[in-house]
Amino acid sequence: MITVQEAEKLILDSIGEIETETVSIEEALGRCLREPIVADRALPPFDRATLDGIAINSSSYNTGQRKFNIAGTAAAGTPQAELPDVKSAFEIMTGAPLPRLADCVIPVEEIKITGNTVKLPDGLQLDFHSGVHSQGSDCKSGKELLSAHRLITAKEIAIAASVGKTEIVTSKMPRIAIVSTGDELVSIEQIPESHQIRRSNDITLSAxxxxxxxxxxELAHIPDDPEELETQLRAILERCDSLILAGGVSKGKYDHIPETLAKLGVSIRFQWVSQRPGKPMWYGQFSRGGERRPVFALPGNPVSCFTCLRRYAIPAFEKWVGLPKTNPVYAKLAHDLTFKPELTLFLPAIADPRPSGELWVKPALFNTSGDFVSVAQTDGFIELPKARNIFPEGEAFQYYPWPR
Structure with a gap:
């Protein structure tokens, strides 16, 4: 068996970078950005009012003038106006271009308007561009606003839209096939016989x-028949970018997955990891179009399957599409633990954030790697290293939240 750290390194070192594709901005959310986003003009593109009020030239106020004739109104979306002279004013709305000759905006709460005249109180501290968002103060034309290899969220969409990017170069969204095996499994809408169980791994991994x-x-279920496995998996490898199998990977008489994958030209990187749950885990790759593509064969027990997906497969897919590695999260144990087998333990836990800002977790013991009912009450799992067997309260270990 290899260690958890060796398994992680073998997987991540084998992962390249998936192809790019251009999608509309409406389809880009949740993708990995694969091109820099550059400002097509200065932002803001003009001196703009940040509030409703009166635009004046501050020199007139600072030399004693308190009453100003209102020469016009500047509204958002209208061309830039101009003061007739430095002793006049413009009523101005938030977002409107600052009129030429004006250099500040006084909020409407500070003024009194009578007819076409505005009266300003004594004691205002007027500086150059008070109440003004200055042209180019956010960025100059041509500045890189977003670098490649980052997740496109709502804020990235906002920036892309502001520079007129109707289409964005992103990582291709990989088509992932999830295949469950096992003659004991029936579809979730069926009423199982006493010797059967409903199929849940595939839909859980998909979610x-x-x-x-x-x-x-895409989801598929294949019975424990070597010929049927080979036929269906061959077709899946031809149309999908990656394959995740649930079950059939251990040493049982009906565990045909490793042998079948070898027949299909899938190269093995490892099988068996020194961990609980999930010891009989298999990883390999197949080649298509000159690219190496990942294959995960996960244990069939639900907790093992779900944990291995979170610990290995999801980080591998994130690297594959070009996303940077996320920073590790650490949490402190809420009570002492003892674990004697020389295996890395992935222990489901309930998050317990404290007012101090520290994250603590309450480990939740479960019956077996099939006890998904208990695990469903938890928020993630902590990883306890294999080199020791006593884990005291208050010590911090790496914590993996479950996918939400």
Whole structure:
């Protein structure tokens, strides 16, 4: 068996970068940006009022003038106006261009308007561009606003829209096939016989991938028949970018997955990891179009399957589409723990954030790697290293939140 750290390194070192594609800005949310976004003009493109009020030249006020004739109104969306002279004023709305000869905006709460005359109180501290968002103060034309290799969220969409990007170069969304195996599994709408269970791994993994941003997912169930496995998996590898299998990967008589993958030309990188849950985990790659594409064969027990997806597959897919590695999260144990087997333990836990800003977790013991009912009450899992067996209260360990 290899260690958790060795498994992680073998996976991530084997992952390249998926192809790019150009999508509309409406389709870009949740993708990885693969081009820099550059300002096509200065932002803001003009001196703009940040509030409703009166635009004047501050020199007149600072030399004693308190009454100003209102020469016009500047509204957002209208061309830039101009004061007739430095002793007059313009009524101005938020977002409107500052009139030429004006250099500040006084908020409407500070003034009194009678007819076409505005009266200003004594004691105002008027500086150059008070109440004004100055042209180019956010960025100059040609400045890189967003670098490539970042997740496109609502704020990235806002910036792309502001510079007129109707289309964006992003990472291709990989098509991921999730295949469950096992003759004991029936579809969720069926009433199982006493020797059967409803199929849940495939739809669970699909939901976890979609909530992590990988939305192009297809599901299939294949019986424990070597010929049927080979036929269906061959077709899946021809049309999909990646494959995740749930079950059939251990040493049982009906565990045909490793042998079948080898027949299909999928190269193995490792099988068996020194971890609980999830020891019989398999990872390999297949080649298509000159690109190496990942294949994960996860244990069939629900907790093992879900944990291995979160610990290994999702970070691998994030690297594949070009996203930077996320910073690790650490949490402190809320009570002492002892674990004797020399395996890395992935222990489901309930998050307990404290007012101090520290994250603590309450480990939740579960019956077996099939006890998904208990795990469903938790928020993630902590990773306890294999080199020791006593873990005291208050010590921090790496914490992995479940996909939401």
């Amino acid at each position: 976890a991938l979609k909530s992590s941003g990988f939305t192009d997912v």
